[in-house]
């Protein structure tokens with residue numbers, strides 16, 4: 515009986531979704547874009563034995579979906595996977611210390627990766643104190659414009675969220691004076707007033723903490739159920755990412 519009720523409820527919800535979909539048109543509608551050139555940005559991963567490579571591939575694929583949806587001529591590639599000893603990082607709980615440790619252990623590999631548009635990601639196990647304290651990813655331009663920390667259990671959009679930060683894309687709700695306080699003075703020139711995420715209806719773009727994250731950067735050219743998910747003046751991270759891609763060509 516319970517099963518029958520469950521089936522009936524699921525059918526009803528499918529019908530309801532169908533009608534909502536019908537009324538509002540497509541969930542997401544995009545601008546058309548054509549590129550003459552697409553720049554590739556290699557992502558190198560440093561992982562422990564318990565992380566699966568397929569999980570990394572999913573992150574990369576999702577990043578590329580976000581970039582394509584946002585009309586950004588850029589493609590992430592999974593450039594390499596190296597294994598590190600989890601014990602070497604076990605007691606370190608802030609991004610600066612974790613970064614220094616990785617650089618000291620992998621100096622030979624990392625030196626050549628510290629350039630604009632090239633990235634290296636340290637993937638921390640779920641038991642690591644950094645992950646246990648609630649973080650699923652972290653990047654900070656003050657330390658490096660190439661380094662990302664990622665939790666092994668992070669949701670698929672987290673990698674692109676952190677890579678967005680490294681191109682100077684910001685959340686939807688942080689005032690410019692706050693950002694200036696976070697960044698060294700030499701990086702203040704990269705703070706653009708339009709480089710913010712956007713909330714739209716019940717969802718948000720990749721640079722927000724919305725419960726439902728859409729696979730897009732904010733853009734006045736992308737509609738979510740008929741409403742623009744961005745603003746030319748205040749929320750156009752897609753423009754910022756296009757400009758960033760252009761700077762790498």
Ligand SMILES: [Zn+2]
Nearest residue numbers: 675679685721
């Ligand atoms: Zn963030």
